[in-house]
Amino acid sequence: MKLFLARNPNTQIIDSLRKDNDTGRPWTLMEKIFLGLTPKQYMAQAMSNPLNWVFAAILLVGIPFIIARFIFGLSWAVGDPYDNAWGLFLGFGLFGMVPLSSSGFQLGSAVEVFGRHDFEPIERLGILNGILGYFFAVIFLMCDLGQPWRLIYPMFVSWGPEAVLFLVAWHVATYLSVQAAETSTAFFEWMGWPAGRTFVKKMALGLAVAGIILSTLHQGALGALSTYAPGKIHPLWYSSSFQWLYFFVSSLPGGLCMVIVVSTIAVKTMDWRCDATFKNSLSKLQVSLAKGASMGLITYLVIRLIGVAHDNKWAYLTTGWGGWWLFEIGFGVILSLVLLTAGIRNNSVTLVRLGAWTTIIGVVLNRLNVYMITFNWQNGHVHIPPFREIMIVITVYSIYIMTYRAILYRWPILFKWKTRYSEYAVLEPKPAAVTAPEAAGSK
Amino acid sequence: MIERRDFLKGCLACGVTAATVSVAGGKAMAAGSFEGYPDAMGVLVDLTRCVGCRSCEAACNAEQKLPEPDLPFDDTSVFKDKRRTTEKAYTVVNEYKVADKETLYRKMQCNHCTEPACLSSCFVNAYTKTKEGAVIYNAKVCVGCRNCMIACPFNIPAYSYSSPLNPLVQKCIFCYDTRLKDGKPPACVDICPQQVMTFGRRADLIKLGHDRIQANPGKYVDKLYGEKAVGGTSWMYLSSVDFDKVGFDGHIQNEPIISNVKDFLGFVPMVLSIWPALFTGVHLLATKNKDGHHDHEEGDHQ
Ligand code: SF4
Numbered sequence: 131m132k133l134f135l136a137r138n139p140n141t142q143i144i145d146s147l148r149k150d151n152d153t154g155r156p157w158t159l160m161e162k163i164f165l166g167l168t169p170k171q172y173m174a175q176a177m178s179n180p181l182n183w184v185f186a187a188i189l190l191v192g193i194p195f196i197i198a199r200f201i202f203g204l205s206w207a208v209g210d211p212y213d214n215a216w217g218l219f220l221g222f223g224l225f226g227m228v229p230l231s232s233s234g235f236q237l238g239s240a241v242e243v244f245g246r247h248d249f250e251p252i253e254r255l256g257i258l259n260g261i262l263g264y265f266f267a268v269i270f271l272m273c274d275l276g277q278p279w280r281l282i283y284p285m286f287v288s289w290g291p292e293a294v295l296f297l298v299a300w301h302v303a304t305y306l307s308v309q310a311a312e313t314s315t316a317f318f319e320w321m322g323w324p325a326g327r328t329f330v331k332k333m334a335l336g337l338a339v340a341g342i343i344l345s346t347l348h349q350g351a352l353g354a355l356s357t358y359a360p361g362k363i364h365p366l367w368y369s370s371s372f373q374w375l376y377f378f379v380s381s382l383p384g385g386l387c388m389v390i391v392v393s394t395i396a397v398k399t400m401d402w403r404c405d406a407t408f409k410n411s412l413s414k415l416q417v418s419l420a421k422g423a424s425m426g427l428i429t430y431l432v433i434r435l436i437g438v439a440h441d442n443k444w445a446y447l448t449t450g451w452g453g454w455w456l457f458e459i460g461f462g463v464i465l466s467l468v469l470l471t472a473g474i475r476n477n478s479v480t481l482v483r484l485g486a487w488t489t490i491i492g493v494v495l496n497r498l499n500v501y502m503i504t505f506n507w508q509n510g511h512v513h514i515p516p517f518r519e520i521m522i523v524i525t526v527y528s529i530y531i532m533t534y535r536a537i538l539y540r541w542p543i544l545f546k547w548k549t550r551y552s553e554y555a556v557l558e559p560k561p562a563a564v565t566a567p568e569a570a571g572s573k
Numbered sequence: 574m575i576e577r578r579d580f581l582k583g584c585l586a587c588g589v590t591a592a593t594v595s596v597a598g599g600k601a602m603a604a605g606s607f608e609g610y611p612d613a614m615g616v617l618v619d620l621t622r623c624v625g626c627r628s629c630e631a632a633c634n635a636e637q638k639l640p641e642p643d644l645p646f647d648d649t650s651v652f653k654d655k656r657r658t659t660e661k662a663y664t665v666v667n668e669y670k671v672a673d674k675e676t677l678y679r680k681m682q683c684n685h686c687t688e689p690a691c692l693s694s695c696f697v698n699a700y701t702k703t704k705e706g707a708v709i710y711n712a713k714v715c716v717g718c719r720n721c722m723i724a725c726p727f728n729i730p731a732y733s734y735s736s737p738l739n740p741l742v743q744k745c746i747f748c749y750d751t752r753l754k755d756g757k758p759p760a761c762v763d764i765c766p767q768q769v770m771t772f773g774r775r776a777d778l779i780k781l782g783h784d785r786i787q788a789n790p791g792k793y794v795d796k797l798y799g800e801k802a803v804g805g806t807s808w809m810y811l812s813s814v815d816f817d818k819v820g821f822d823g824h825i826q827n828e829p830i831i832s833n834v835k836d837f838l839g840f841v842p843m844v845l846s847i848w849p850a851l852f853t854g855v856h857l858l859a860t861k862n863k864d865g866h867h868d869h870e871e872g873d874h875q
């Protein structure tokens with residue numbers, strides 16, 4: 131797209147409901163989907179982007195792999211891992227993606243609950259990052275479940291309410307709807323449906339508080355899940371009293387840093403889509419996010435150390451696993467902290483971005499360590515996932531990136547919709563009928 | 574107060590969850606103090622008597638209608654590796670060369686815990702601990718998350734990964750439907766030529782085990798494995814060497830696995846009741862002196 135715009139500087143990319151700078155006729159849905167280009171132009175720009183060829187190659191191999199997994203059964207993709215029942219689909223896809231998606235509740239609550247309206251330019255990105263992460267975590271889960279068509283059983287067929295996973299299932303389902311409502315404002319603006327947007331806007335505070343509650347609980351629950359397997363996870367990664375805290379606290383910097391990383395990628399690769407407010411405030415916002423993240427990280431470091439001290443596990447540090455633990459903490463937490471604080475102090479957004487990368491790598495590495503790498507450490511070998519499993523993960527993750535990109539291209543996330551809100555009515559078929567009960571309801 | 578009403582509206586969704594999850598907290602609390610059914614049956618396994626003939630494996634295979642094994646049941650070459658239970662074998666016998674040319678064999682299968690980790694981790698409640706002591710599984714509701722395999726401290730449940738349409742957890746069920754239900758001993762116990770296993774009321778077996786240790790000074794280590802482990806198991810073991818040397822986890826916790834998650838589950842109702850008020854309060858404080866900022870209509874200030 132960047133290249134295409136450089137070659138065709140007069141192209142009009144859709145950023146409002148109507149043609150000719152919001153004065154002409156309304157854009158049709160098709161035009162909105164193609165961003166105002168002709169389908170031919172759109173294809174041309176897509177083909178000129180080498181990344182799309184990489185994605186095409188991945189999908190070409192990966193999609194048949196996903197289909198084969200369902201036709202031939204789970205063992206076709208993952209083998210028969212009896213001892214390490216949870217592989218990459220959950221280890222990376224669920225346990226790794228969910229903490230990086232905590233941005234939705236954090237930015238939502240910063241703006242709506244704590245009144246930090248300076249975060250507004252990046253709030254929608256945070257929320258979108260949240261919902262996409264959760265949504266794809268569920269996709270990964272579907273790949274992993276033996277009988278995914280029974281996914282609704284814990285809700286409607288058979289309850290196991292004393293299980294932590296029961297709580298996770300309910301919370302993730304509820305939280306997905308909360309986030310869908312939060313994201314829908316951007317969607318409604320794009321579609322030109324003001325009534326829906328007004329309705330959701332009024333629930334913003336309630337949704338944000340629901341987000342805090344649900345997130346505290348299920349981020350922690352993902353950690354609590356591992357306390358079912360006390361003897362199997364290496365003691366350095368295990369603490370029956372602190373596990374849920376480790377997971378919850380580390381999800382905070384994880385989510386914030388993911389927003390730093392994504393917004394950096396966005397501004398570098400789709401500059402044309404970011405409006406001036408976003409671009410001008412980005413450095414400042416990233417530094418503010420980094421402040422939040424570093425507070426989370428320092429807390430996390432302290433409780434991880436307390437955890438080791440509490441059960442007096444220092445002796446393990448001299449073993450091979452101890453070295454690996456020191457690497458996880460040294461790289462993912464301490465180095466991240468140094469980079470982030472140096473970035474904040476020197477106002478260097480480059481350092482902040484680097485620190486954000488090491489933070490998210492550290493968080494994902496921690497989840498992999500708990501559920502895969504150190505799992506059954508006493509067996510003396512690390513379970514290596516087979517190629518097909520890895521390929522499916524790469525494929526689903528690529529689809530995630532493509533979906534992410536497609537939405538950022540279109541919905542008003544990185545930019546503000548030019549059409550003034552009060553003028554939406556012009557486009558509504560029956561504006562009075564739709565908005566009247568709403569207006570009455572809010573008085 | 575527009576915000577308050579909207580807030581309530583928005584919280585409706587989480588109210589539903591609140592209700593279900595408080596139930597969860599309460600139930601988990603109750604579960605931790607479960608003492609076990611008084612007439613639960615069990616099996617006492619005496620490792621010193623086992624000769625590794627694998628008849629029990631064969632009997633189980635027939636009783637549970639499991640597929641043909643790769644190698645016949647009298648083939649001792651299987652002892653080269655330490656095997657575990659699989660979808661095709663609910664019980665396996667492993668060989669342990671312990672000191673002084675002494676060889677011990679250990680049969681393994683589901684231990685039918687009093688407070689099973691598999692049961693408490695399952696989010697659709699697929700497992701049931703019957704009053705006879707068996708831990709059985711309901712294939713009709715299992716979603717295939719495999720949390721039970723993660724949770725079982727003995728690594729017992731296996732999964733038929735290769736079935737595309739109906740993969741299921743596969744594990745020993747104490748021959749519940751064919752025998753235990755009618756008070757009969759399981760197939761593997763019945764067939765054993767060495768009387769390695771004694772079937773009886775769990776409470777009686779505990780006594781029997783300790784009596785046997787007392788009556789034969791020096792023969793056994795003074796521990797009945799399974800009496801206390803993870804809240805007690807229906808299958809219990811006597812051994813002449815440290816249990817760690819024959820494939821048991823000698824340092825296993827005595828509390829049931831569910832006690833590990835109880836702290837967290839207990840914390841859930843607290844969050845559900847305190848957080849909403851707390852954060853609404855914070856919101857009111859945080860936005861007190863900012864005039865009407867929360868009705869921001871971004872689209873309008875162009
Ligand atoms: S041994 Fe494992 S599978 Fe058997 S009842 Fe106990 S926890 Fe469940």
Ligand code: SF4
Pocket residue numbers: 694695696697698699700714715716717718719720721722742
């Ligand atoms: S795999 Fe089946 S039985 Fe095991 S925890 Fe999941 S739903 Fe329950």
Ligand code: SF4
Pocket residue numbers: 632633634636637663664682683744745746747748759760761762
């Ligand atoms: S009790 Fe029955 S199912 Fe279990 S190992 Fe023995 S024969 Fe097999």
